[in-house]
Amino acid sequence: MPEAHTVTSYDDDLRFLTRRLSEMGGIAERMVADAVAALVNADTGSAQRVISEDLLLDNGEREIYDKAVLVIAKRQPMASDLREIIGSIRIASDLERVGDLGKNIAKRVIAVHTMAQPRKLVRGLEHLAELALTQLKEVLDAFATRSPDLANSIRERDEEIDAIYTSLFRELLTYMMEDPRNITACTHLLFCAKNIERIGDHATNIAETVYYVATGEQLAAERPKDDDTATMVAPAPGSD
């Protein structure tokens, strides 16, 4: 953060936002990691814990909104301070959404745990989650250091997640066609994969926000896209 304000309590306000966001970031990271672990291990107890933790992020987001509105009203922030505060609001929303997605994965653990979990299916998901979690961790570092370069490189890497998600999508479709008994589990896993891919998107959003907060400039709107699943179809049975 740049040098101190003449009014020191202004710095306290901004520090509050930063600290609260880091806490939210930590919780979001943990929730996603635990939810995926619970899925892999069919651990419903752990999944239950993830579900209950979501409340922390909801409260965090609300607290940040309240504080940000109050600071704007009280201080009429300008330039980098204003960007910082608006950035905090946006990042809080993204982190809250990450928490929701983690929670949704955890809910599916409970839904699918009764079924025999095809190990090989879960493995692909684990890899996807690792990538998304790395993105999330690094974007939180980029925020902590206000590093536009790091933020930019994170955004570039989202392409990788999209590509893996696309191949996972294809794989799950194949399993469903192989054996209709896989359909329930695979559908849930597909949603889990989608959730993880969305977590990567939120990390990208945060990266864009960090870049803006740090530089006052927006990154170009177009970024690499490698998610083709929106147009993908399974061949009709017996068509080949």
Add this chain to the structure above:
Amino acid sequence: MSEAATEKAVDAAIEESAIKMRGTDVSVFYGEKQALFDVNLDVRKNSVTALIGPSGCGKSTFLRCLNRMNDTIDICRVNGEVTLDGENIYAPMIDVVELRARVGMVFQKPNPFPKSIYENIVYGPRIHGQVSTRAEMDEVVERSLIKAGLFNEVKDRLQEPGTGLSGGQQQRLCIARAIAVSPEVILMDEPCSALDPIATAKVEELIDELRVNYTIVIVTHSMQQAARVSQRTAMFHLGYLVEEGDTDKMFTNPDNKLTQDYITGRFG
């Protein structure tokens, strides 16, 4: 001339014609002390230019160069050039009284003459020989008060003293008085610093409306006011022009660290 060169020349001419006043290497001395250092600043036509900076930065000094108000201070000396529509206002043949009719001024504290509202307004046009008959005077009073957004509030008491109005009304009376002589440029030196928020809002609304017909330069200590009313902002510090640019950019992402520190409240 090639087509591209012609186009460039036309663009330059258009840009040039958008400039109402231009300060070139303006330096100001009060006795031995230099208050402004080689300031180069353009004032664009039909726009509001805000001058900001901490106390003693030279913003008011620069403002006062634009209608030679500094002439009234004996020990003050101005170097460099200030032009109005391309003409140097410090040239020897310039009639300062006529200049100040073209470049009017509104001060920090409302300073109506101790006369009636009506007299406050007709005084200027009369001494400049712009009005002589009663009908002309009535017309200029009504027109100026309407433009200053004050007419409806005072139309039934035009013969009452201007000093009997509220602070905000007095300031708008002073603006009406400045407009009465049909100036081209209006200089405002912290016009709202003695006003309450409601009166301030009325004056800001007025500034926005006046911009259509006039060029306005405003000195203000309120960052928010500068951000609200101006299209261009110039930041001064210790007698130097630090940064000048689009107001929207200056208050969201200024280039200069001094500007950044000043507008975010991290100064000194």
